[in-house]
Amino acid sequence: MKTQITLPTTLLEAIxxxxxxxxxxxxxxxxxxxxxxxxxxxxxxxxxxxxxxxLWKCHTKHAKQKFSVKVGTIFEDSPIGLDKWLxxxxxxxxxxxxxxxxxxxxxIGVTQKTGWFMMHRIRLAMQTGSxxxxxxxxxxxxxxxxxxxxxxxxxxxxxxxxxxxxxxxKTAVMGLLERHxxxxxxxxxxxxxxxxxxxxxxxxxxxxxxxxEMHTDALLSYTGLEHDYLHRVIDHAESYVKGHIHTNGLxxxxxxxxxxxxxxxxxxxxxHLFRYLDEQTFRFNTRRGTNAERFAEVxxxxxxxxxxYEKLTGKESGDGLLPS
Numbered sequence: 001m002k003t004q005i006t007l008p009t010t011l012l013e014a015i016x017x018x019x020x021x022x023x024x025x026x027x028x029x030x031x032x033x034x035x036x037x038x039x040x041x042x043x044x045x046x047x048x049x050x051x052x053x054x055l056w057k058c059h060t061k062h063a064k065q066k067f068s069v070k071v072g073t074i075f076e077d078s079p080i081g082l083d084k085w086l087x088x089x090x091x092x093x094x095x096x097x098x099x100x101x102x103x104x105x106x107x108i109g110v111t112q113k114t115g116w117f118m119m120h121r122i123r124l125a126m127q128t129g130s131x132x133x134x135x136x137x138x139x140x141x142x143x144x145x146x147x148x149x150x151x152x153x154x155x156x157x158x159x160x161x162x163x164x165x166x167x168x169x170k171t172a173v174m175g176l177l178e179r180h181x182x183x184x185x186x187x188x189x190x191x192x193x194x195x196x197x198x199x200x201x202x203x204x205x206x207x208x209x210x211x212x213e214m215h216t217d218a219l220l221s222y223t224g225l226e227h228d229y230l231h232r233v234i235d236h237a238e239s240y241v242k243g244h245i246h247t248n249g250l251x252x253x254x255x256x257x258x259x260x261x262x263x264x265x266x267x268x269x270x271x272h273l274f275r276y277l278d279e280q281t282f283r284f285n286t287r288r289g290t291n292a293e294r295f296a297e298v299x300x301x302x303x304x305x306x307x308x309y310e311k312l313t314g315k316e317s318g319d320g321l322l323p324s
Contacts, residue, residue, distance in 0.1 A: 007292040024082035040072040073302045074121040093294045098260040123275040126282035134178040135209045141250040146170030189277040
């Protein structure tokens, strides 16, 4: 990180440190423009800082000459102060099982609805979207996310046509895990429409280099991977581990994910699920870092991303809530 500002190391230190609006402003400015402030609309470096308003003014003539440090980030158009935003970023980046909107509401003094919207914006910043393909030894597995039918409200059960037990009415999620014994394994998650052969194998080929050693269970949908990969299969009807052949890395991750979804968030709508997956993926992939490092990494990804309430709630046309 290029900023010269010393980062706090605990939540208490962070709240104290960012209680000063000028410190917040300087911190975000250093992260966004380490080589000097640029106009987010035209890119000009000829800008003047208006101290009393805490805004910059671009010398180039165009609409919206005045801009704040929030413009062009997940904080844009938010009346919430940066002191509360940065505290929320710290908490969601570092709470292992996640943090609910009600906790944000109580801890930083905003409404529950505002806390919920803030958290979804922060989850957008956590979305890495890496195009680097996995290699080495990679595990592939799938799971289903959704509440038990017996606990579901009868109207939801009727709308989703949920009957009995199993995966009916639940959302399928596919996971890939690249093993790194020394540096920590990395995961990629995606919501999938089903667990059929063409769906799962397409995701494997999109995200894993050919020739990689693939570890899967005995699901028939993975049959055929041996043509492009070194395919190792573990049949869970017989055993869960045979030497280094297993999918225990992903099984462990599913347990961590579901603990957060069921224990912290309780109920997650299917069209928002991919955002919660981004959150858990980020924390898992950065688990070897410190709280300060995770916080700084999220803050370095806030620019160039914006999420409106209309888009979040599906009221904006062409919102693309579920990634392809």
